[in-house]
């Protein structure tokens with residue numbers, strides 16, 4: 001099976017790289033600036049267990065043109081949410097009709113947006129739970145753990161042995177929307193992390209930032225309950241208990257985290273939204289916190305905390321400074 005990774009960034013590089021390192025036929029399609037680096041340095045993959053694999057440039061199939069999609073039997077889509085429409089246009093123009101497209105993106109709307117644009121392709125929802133950092137150009141590092149989730153459909157069956165061979169734990173789910181909403185609850189920290197300017201481990205060690213995260217989650221959980229959305233349980237805690245855990249004093253949070261209440265986090269890891277700010281790209285905030293605001297609107301309600309987070313991210317996108325936990329918490333409490 002020929003796999004095309006469309007969007008050879010962090011997730012595309014890591015997931016595609018692990019598959020390629022295990023012998024899968026993977027072509028990486030990306031921007032010239034990404035592909036040039038891979039052509040020069042090859043792809044280095046590492047993880048929290050100190051596994052390290054280097055795929056030399058000569059062993060990587062690389063392309064900067066979407067025309068390379070024509071050879072694919074399966075497309076793994078790993079672009080950020082604002083780039084979904086552009087990627088869909090590339091797929092519609094170049095991929096063979098019927099080629100399945102697996103969205104490995106955050107947010108709850110990408111599969112639906114893709115389905116509206118790609119009538120000739122099965123669109124399959126996926127979710128990557130772990131963080132990928134880039135310690136150096138051409139080096140992607142898995143900085144947290146977890147099982148990738150993919151919709152359980154006949155088209156996904158060929159991926160199961162490939163992910164197993166790559167050592168990437170894969171769970172097949174029948175209700176990916178529940179998984180996507182559960183991941184969105186976790187991704188509500190992406191903006192808090194981006195506003196903090198800190199790595200995830202340092203930011204989550206600070207109770208003020210955790211309480212900001214909890215404020216965003218509580219607002220989202222209330223609206224989801226009102227809309228009848230039941231998020232899946234992805235970790236050791238049911239989603240409804242997460243705001244309580246996050247609000248605990250530092251010493252108790254640390255103790256419970258050590259007992260497995262939260263995943264291990266590499267000291268380098270930061271949220272993908274923080275990466276976007278550093279790279280001066282438009283963030284995915286509209287597809288994460290924006291979904292909470294949109295849900296509120298559909299219910300005839302408001303989501304002032306998540307709406308305020310969006311405003312603060314806009315200010316950061318425009319070059320504004322990072323915020324301390326105390327300042328951010330004060331801003332969100334004023335909005336609530």
Ligand SMILES: NC(=O)C1=CN([C@@H]2O[C@H](COP(=O)(O)OP(=O)(O)OC[C@H]3O[C@@H](n4cnc5c(N)ncnc54)[C@H](OP(=O)(O)O)[C@@H]3O)[C@@H](O)[C@H]2O)C=CC1
Pocket residue numbers: 006007008009010011012029030031034078079080081083086087090104105106107128129130131132133271272281284
């Ligand atoms: N990074 C992480 O730790 C995690 C990320 N995710 C999610 O995974 C998805 C991908 O994130 P991530 O890997 O971090 O993103 P990256 O920005 O690292 O990678 C995406 C790459 O795709 C490129 N791209 C966009 N459109 C096209 C196109 N039409 N053709 C070719 N290349 C294209 C982008 O270029 P350009 O910048 O020019 O658009 C960018 O280089 C997001 O939805 C994110 O939220 C999920 C879990 C963890």
Ligand SMILES: CC(C)(CO)C(=O)C(=O)O
Pocket residue numbers: 106128129130131132144186187190269270271272273
């Ligand atoms: C893994 C996690 C939750 C945090 O890094 C993420 O999804 C992201 O950064 O977008």
